[in-house]
Amino acid sequence: MEISTPRDRKGEFEPQLLKKNQTSISQDIEEKILSMYAKGMTTSDIETHIRDIYGVEISDTTVSRITDKILPIVREWQQRPLESTYAVVFMDAIHYHVRSEGQIVKKGRVYRHWN
DSSP, X not given: OOOOOOOOTTOOOOOSSSOTTOOSOOHHHHHHHHHHHHTTXXXXXXXXXXXXXXXXXXXXXXXXXXXXXXXXXXXXXXXXXXXXXXXXXXXXXXXXXXXXXXXXXXXXXXXXXXX
């Protein structure tokens, strides 16, 4: 099979993920990394995921540097003053089978408790 590889003598090729002369990862990728980190993925899992999806090699250290950007926000949230009272709703249900319109269906009786 013959493969024709295009040449870019005029320099018109524009990379999609990292632009020419760009030294940092795009904001979109950073947001995806932060989202994965917030969902509990480890830095090595994130690095593997980014490599598999985008074909970009980033190190665990780079992922750590990106996730460290949100540490001041996390600390601020952890140190916020707490409310004196919080509403809590506990919901519970008992499920049972009943005959309805000639078929057996599963129904539940919900019990609500407010504190």
